[in-house]
Amino acid sequence: MEALQKEGSRPDTGPAAGLPAVRFDGTRVAFVIKNNPYVAVERADLEVADGEFVSIVGPTGCGKSTLLNIAAGLITPSAGAIEISGKPLKGLNRQAGYLFQADSLFPWKTVLENVAIGLEVANVGQQAARERAHGWLKRVGLGAFTDRYPHMLSGGQRKRVGLAQVLIRDPKILLMDEPFGPLDAQTRQIMGNLLLDLWSADKKAVLFVTHDLEEAIALSDRVVIMAAGPNSRIIGNWKIDLARPRDISDIRLEHRFHEIHREIWTKLKDEVMKGYSQAGGEG
Amino acid sequence: MKRLGLISAQLGVAVVLLLLWHVLTTMPWGAGGKPLVPPFFFSTPLDVIARIHKWFSEGTIWRHLWITLTESALAFVIGSVAGVLVGFWFARQPLIAAIFDPYVKMVNALPRIVLAPIFTLWFGLGIASKVALGVTLVFFIVFFNVYQGVREVSPTVLANARMLGMNERQLMRHVYWPSALSWMFSSLHTSVGFAVVGAVVGEYLGSAAGLGYLILQAEGTFDIAGVFAGMFVLAVFVLVIDGLVTLVERRLLVWRPTAADTHK
Ligand SMILES: Nc1ncnc2c1ncn2[C@@H]1O[C@H](COP(=O)(O)OP(=O)(O)OP(=O)(O)O)[C@@H](O)[C@H]1O
Ligand SMILES: [Mg+2]
Numbered sequence: 137m138e139a140l141q142k143e144g145s146r147p148d149t150g151p152a153a154g155l156p157a158v159r160f161d162g163t164r165v166a167f168v169i170k171n172n173p174y175v176a177v178e179r180a181d182l183e184v185a186d187g188e189f190v191s192i193v194g195p196t197g198c199g200k201s202t203l204l205n206i207a208a209g210l211i212t213p214s215a216g217a218i219e220i221s222g223k224p225l226k227g228l229n230r231q232a233g234y235l236f237q238a239d240s241l242f243p244w245k246t247v248l249e250n251v252a253i254g255l256e257v258a259n260v261g262q263q264a265a266r267e268r269a270h271g272w273l274k275r276v277g278l279g280a281f282t283d284r285y286p287h288m289l290s291g292g293q294r295k296r297v298g299l300a301q302v303l304i305r306d307p308k309i310l311l312m313d314e315p316f317g318p319l320d321a322q323t324r325q326i327m328g329n330l331l332l333d334l335w336s337a338d339k340k341a342v343l344f345v346t347h348d349l350e351e352a353i354a355l356s357d358r359v360v361i362m363a364a365g366p367n368s369r370i371i372g373n374w375k376i377d378l379a380r381p382r383d384i385s386d387i388r389l390e391h392r393f394h395e396i397h398r399e400i401w402t403k404l405k406d407e408v409m410k411g412y413s414q415a416g417g418e419g
Numbered sequence: 420m421k422r423l424g425l426i427s428a429q430l431g432v433a434v435v436l437l438l439l440w441h442v443l444t445t446m447p448w449g450a451g452g453k454p455l456v457p458p459f460f461f462s463t464p465l466d467v468i469a470r471i472h473k474w475f476s477e478g479t480i481w482r483h484l485w486i487t488l489t490e491s492a493l494a495f496v497i498g499s500v501a502g503v504l505v506g507f508w509f510a511r512q513p514l515i516a517a518i519f520d521p522y523v524k525m526v527n528a529l530p531r532i533v534l535a536p537i538f539t540l541w542f543g544l545g546i547a548s549k550v551a552l553g554v555t556l557v558f559f560i561v562f563f564n565v566y567q568g569v570r571e572v573s574p575t576v577l578a579n580a581r582m583l584g585m586n587e588r589q590l591m592r593h594v595y596w597p598s599a600l601s602w603m604f605s606s607l608h609t610s611v612g613f614a615v616v617g618a619v620v621g622e623y624l625g626s627a628a629g630l631g632y633l634i635l636q637a638e639g640t641f642d643i644a645g646v647f648a649g650m651f652v653l654a655v656f657v658l659v660i661d662g663l664v665t666l667v668e669r670r671l672l673v674w675r676p677t678a679a680d681t682h683k
Binding site: 210301 | 573575576578579580581582583584585586589593594597598601673674675676
C-alpha cells in the first residue's frame with residue numbers, strides 16, 4: 137500500500153494490455169438484513185475494456201451503486217468474481233477513481249483543499265497540488281468558489297467539486313454514480329462534453345451510472361440495462377455505434393440516436409414499472 | 420432583535436433586579452421601620468459594589484483571580500489532551516473500548532465532589548488538587564465527544580478518503596482528527612465551564628487562595644457582602660471566559676453550516 141502511494145497519482149498498470157479493465161464474472165451480491173439474506177444482484181456479467189465508456193441504466197434500487205462499490209473494492213461479492221486488468225481484486229481498487237452518489241466531500245476542507253487532497257496524499261507538494269486543483273476547478277466552472285466550504289455550495293456545485301476531486305488524480309478507471317444528477321440540462325451537457333474530452337484525450341475505462349437513458353446513449357460506447365431488484369440481473373447490453381467525437385447536444389438530433397433510444401426504452405419501461413410495484417408502490 | 424437592542428434589554432434585566440434588591444433591603448417599609456428583607460442575610464447592592472471596588476482598588480483580588488484562572492486553564496488543557504488521546508484510542512480499538520466500557524461509565528457516574536477530599540489528601544492544599552478535580556470533569560466530556568466524533572464519520576466520506584488513496588495515518592489526519600475536533604469544539608463551552616467549576620469547588624472545599632477560597636472566607640465570618648461580591652466576580656469571570664471561547668469557536672469551526680448566513 138505504501139509503495140503504491142509513493143508512485144504518484146496513477147499506480148502502474150502492469151502487463152494488462154488486452155485484458156478488460158473491469159470484469160464482473162457471475163458476480164452476486166447478497167446483503168444480510170436482520171439475519172435474512174437480501175439478494176440485491178443475482179448475477180452480473182460485464183466487461184469494460186480498456187478505454188471503453190460503459191453506462192449502467194436501471195430502475196432505482198436495482199443495484200447500480202452496488203456494482204460500482206464492488207468494482208471499487210469497497211464491498212466483496214457474495215459469489216462470482218471481480219477482476220481488474222485481469223487480476224482478481226483484493227482490497228481497494230487502487231486504479232479507480234470513484235465519484236460517489238452520496239455527498240462525500242470533506243466538510244472541514246475548503247473546495248480547493250478538497251480537490252487538492254488527492255494529490256497531497258500522493259506526496260505532490262502542497263503548492264503544486266493547489267495550483268493544479270485551481271485549474272481543475274476552473275474546468276468544472278467553479279474557479280470563483282475555491283475558498284468556500286462544501287455546505288456553502290449547491291448540490292450541483294458539490295458534484296462538480298467531487299468530479300474535480302476524482303479527476304485530478306487521473307485514475308485509469310473511472311467509476312461515476314449519477315455524477316450529473318442534480319445539474320440542470322445545460323450544465324449537464326457542458327459537463328458531459330468535458331467528460332468526453334478528458335476521456336478521449338487519454339482513454340480511461342469508464343463505468344457510468346445514470347437514470348437518464350439519453351445521457352447514457354449520448355456518452356457511451358455501450359449501455360447496459362439492469363432488471364428491477366431484488367435478484368437483479370443485467371438484461372440488456374447495447375453497443376452504441378454513434379460516431380466519435382460526439383457533441384452530446386448535437387447527437388440527440390441524429391436519426392440513429394432515436395432508433396437506439398426507442399429500442400432500449402421499450403425494454404427499460406417494463407422494468408421501471410416492475411421495479412416500482414415490487415418495492416411496494418401502488419401500480 | 421438587533422444587537423444593540425439585545426444588549427440594552429440584557430442590561431435592563433440587571434438594572435431592574437439590582438433596583439429591586441436595593442429597594443427591598445434598604446427602604447424602611449417593613450415592621451418597625453426595618454427593610455422588608457434583612458440586609459444582614461441579603462446584604463445590599465451598594466455594599467457589594469463597595470466591596471468589589473475595594474478588592475480591585477487594593478489589588479487583593481488579582482492574586483485570587485489569577486490562581487483560579489491558572490487552575491481552570493490547567494484542568495482544561497490536561498483534561499482535554501487526555502480526553503482526546505483516550506477518546507481516539509478507544510474509538511480506533513473497539514476491543515479496548517468494550518473492555519473498559521463499564522469502568523468508564525462507573526467513574527463517570529461518580530459525583531466528582533466526593534473525590535475532592537481524596538485529591539486534597541493526595542496532592543495537598545495547593546493548586547494541584549483543584550486541577551485534578553477539574554481534570555476529572557473535563558476529561559469525560561472531551562472523551563465522549565471525541566469518541567463519538569471518530570466513530571460517526573460519514574461512511575461515504577471515509578470511503579471517499581480511502582479511494583483518494585489515503586493510508587491509515589492520512590485518514591487520521593484528514594478525516595478522523597477534524598471530525599473528532601469538531602465534536603470536541605462543539606462541547607467547548609461545557610468543558611471550559613466545568614474546568615472553572617472544578618477549580619472553584621476545589622478551592623471551596625479546602626485551599627489558601629482563589630475565588631472559591633474568597634467566598635468560603637466570607638461565609639465563615641457571616642460576611643454576606645463578601646459572599647455576594649465573590650459570586651459576582653466569579654460570574655463575570657465565567658462570562659469573559661465564555662466570550663473568549665466563542666471567539667475561538669468562530670475561528671475554528673468556520674466550515675460548519677450555521678442558520679443565519681444570509682446578508683441583511
Ligand atoms: N448495505 C446494505 N444493506 C442492505 N441492503 C442494501 C445495502 N446497500 C444496498 N442495499 C439494497 O440493495 C439494493 C440495491 O441498492 P443500490 O444502492 O445498488 O441501488 P441503485 O441501483 O444504486 O439505486 P438508485 O438508482 O436509487 O441509486 C437496494 O434494494 C438496497 O436497498
Ligand atoms: Mg445508486
